[in-house]
Amino acid sequence: MEMIKRIAMTATATIFIGSSVFAQSLADAKKAIDAEQYQKAKTMLKGLTTTQPNSAENQFYLGWTYIKQEYADSAKAAFNKGIAADGKFALNFVGLGAAARLDKDEAGATSNFNQALSLSPKDTKVYDYVGRSYLLIVAPATTVSQANAESAIAVLEKGKTANPKVKDAELYVTAGNALISQLKSNDAYKNYSEALAIDPKSVTAHVAEGVLWRYANNWESATNEFNAALTIDPNFGPAYREWAETDLRQANKDIKVASAKVKEGVEHYRKYLSLTDMSIESQLRYADFLYNAGEFKTLQEVTAQLAKSAASNLRVYRYLGYSALENKDYDAGITALNKFIGEAGEKRVLATDYLNLGRLKLAKSDSTGINDLKKAYAMDTTKADVFLEIAKDAYGKKKYADAGNAYQEYFDKSKKGTLQERFAQALSYFFAFDSNNPKADSAVLVKADSAFSYIERKATTPVAAVYQYKGYIADLKDADRNNIKGLAKPYYEKYITLTSAKPTLSDADKRYLAAAYVYMANLYEYKDKDEAKTLEAYTKAKEYDPANKSVVAYFARKTAPAKTTK
Template identity: 55%
Template sequence: MKLTKEIVGTTLGLVFIGSSVFAQSLDDAKKAIDAEQYQKAKSMLKNLTTTQPTKDENFFYLGWVYLQQDYPDSAKAAFNKGIAANAKSAINYAGLGAVAHYNKDAAGAQSNFNQAATLAGKSPEPYVYIAKGYLLDPNPNADAAITVLNKEIGVNAKDPNLFIALGDAYRAQMKSSEAYKAYSTALDLNPKSPSPKVSTGVLWRFANNWEDSEKEFQAAIAIDPNFGPAYREWAETDIRWANKDPKMASAKIQEAVDHYKKFLSLTDMSVESQVRYADFLYSAGRFKELQDVANSLTKYPGVNLKVYRYLGYSAYENGDYATSNTALNTWFSKADPKRVIPYDYYYQGRNTLKAGKDTAAAIQELQKAVQADTTGALSGVYGDIAGVYYAQRKYEQAGDAYQQYATKSNKATLNDYFKEGFSYYFAYGAQLSSKATPKPTPDTTLLVKADSAFAHIQSKLGTTPNSTVTQYRARLYDLKEKDRNNIVGYAKPFYEKFVTEVSGKSSLTDADKKGLAEAYAYLGNYAEYKDKDTAKATEYFTKARDNDPTNAQVQYYFTKKGKPAAGKGK
């Protein structure tokens, strides 16, 4: 369980404990938590809750460890025991509020946070954890965290943890100047803490300032060489650097793995730490290693169920679709529905597509993914949905999906726009030629949508010709004609442009010749029915016949004129 993406993990003064023997004190347990040595901290706190059952803080920190490890039910039970030990335990009410916020229970979160603030007195600690609770995924509320923190800072401006949490909240809002000021204040209040340096390094990472980011991590390690979370944040910075700079990708990904392994060596190698390593491998795109790690973790009783998610994701990426499908089915059947995220539906839908048996179910799963995604990260899924409909010749649905793909993602190519236009064009044609009873009224908005897609392509191409797009624009404008005997000529400029574009080629394909015959036949009809120019009409139809004597309109014209349709071609 993490604070909102890339926000923290390094928010307290972190101190590595190198000894294998730990004094069983709350301070030592808190230091283990700060160092992200969760298994050690949990063992110590379980002992403390037994030997000091009346001390409510023992239960809070045990609950907070559970919450960090994605066990909200266990966390809630611990917080309630803390309140049972002390009915006025502000910090345990803050814990209950955090669990409620994590579970998307806004009313429960607000009630418990209010109670924590009422009972806090002069202690700043409950306010720190109220803010941390507001920043928890999956629905961080940075505004609320900032309000709480600024109010407490107004009466207690000497606690560095308040300022670190404030910096994290501002960082969640991408307010870099405010976050930097808060971290600097925290460092001024406690110059021996490496945490503000690491937090500032993450801030530079947000700005893609890799070099300054690394300098901050190095400065943190200079303060404390065993400051594990500095290596973790450095590893995550390496990954982002690799994703943004292809030239550095290979070196930075390997460096990231090395830094993360260093982080693990400074914490513990518990199952929970291995789950965190799986988190990292997923963000690094190391799917082969991730599948191995996730598969081994499934062997542990009571392991965090998200390892099945990672096994499903990685197996899919590795082409092991059967394993992926089994793992995801396990995840969906056992996980709390509140833990399901859009990517779960995405991979499930992709697996269903690979199976090739139930495309309707696959589309339903992919649609769940994009509907649940509020970030836009999965907007590319509309392209997958469009591709399925397009292959099935469900053209109106395909057109809609391609339009959403183009609108909501930045990945659509001109070919995708062409498929959008093509789909809408053929959807209209299907309505026009439908044999259904009653016959549907063709939806002319489909032609408008098709033309918009084709026009977009031509606007991007500028003066570069694309005769195929020009031809389809001509065809769809021709469909707008209501009466051949009262031809308006909507398609005329497009067919003329098509003739110019194709005639300029050094050599013509059979498709080019058929296209020219189509264009000249249209121009011939326009000359005959609109201009009443028989000679011009014959000239155009002759050119059409020279390119394709089998063209139906050519044959009709010359048969009507009592002349043979055969021509020399060219």
């Protein structure tokens, strides 16, 4: 009897297990994709493609899961299997177009989208997924471009009227997403509202409306929408993620609730993570969140742990490198970014990867970092600021001529430059000149003078330091010390006027004023032979810096007893 009972229980368990597997339908897989449970979705879809090998639809959603993870090659393999199973199922051509976009093959994307639309001109899903494909953000971009948004909006508008018998809530959500990417909030709201009118239980529409309210800083309405989504599906992770980001935005906007909202945001994000199975992909999204939040210590800990997994995504090493830079763990950062750049392939490497690698190397006094910074600029010419970094690094290492030249590259390539940066360049060239070296390159002195003159012309108010250094340069040009022309005189006079007018003088100001007066005194004594003015200038110098060596020597001469002749 006991044996029969055990057999019956085993049979019952088998039935339930079989029912569970059977229950994991395409609808469940699609729900997992929407919930950003990509690992779970892939497991389901791989099972479905095994049990239903001739289903082109299963292959499409498997491929789309790979698209969401930016695995273009795996996605293409699934889409091509779908086309082989049913060449008239249009969505797989949409998928190939999306993969082409990830590969930056816009012509291939357009061709595949057109093929899909010609196969199924009345299928709203085809229009929806073409729209979603245009909204994919392809590195190095960080936002949807206006052109791609307009392409998405155009195809989605056609999709709304493609089949008068079908009202597709998901298509309206995608249209809203396209509009909000271009900050067209009112039009986006109309589309989200229409989606909810079609399907009041659309969790994606509720969350999208919540995000819209977040942008408007309407925290209550945003929270209501996230709660509405979670009432429909308590396990819909994206609602928690968007709620977390809303918490952080509110914390930044309202100091009174900042502490509480930051803590609440962390809890909501952890809840999001728990609902996405803590897969590599989900934790990489967590890494994105940590990176954007500037939580570099935690980011390095998380990515270092992820890097130990055999199934780790190479992107882990990018974040490990970035966070190690911020945490001053330079060796770990260099190792991580060298691995990422070496293995990721040309299409996945960003200018920022070389930028951070260069910064890591320079922090270790490895001059090859300059080449990495220049590679970053070659890949993305908007990053002309790398030449500022090169200039500052060279200046710090007392390679003054190199620093001045790097500043010039920055000015030429960026077509900008603050007066402070111009002053730094002028100082670089000034310090590059060695007055004690007979073979010193006087060309750098000319460049320094030119840079100071530029500031003199452009500054809205006179800059005392500019006249101080122009005085130094003019004095250096006054080469014949036995026949001094006083070239520096007008500059020192201007410096004295500007600096002595300050309401409060620093110790440095006093020292520099004393030095300027000493120059004037020397001029009066040796060129003009004017003892009264010489005494007056030295007296002013003594007032500002009694310890000045020239001042001390002059007054020592003045007070020394006169020599008598016998």
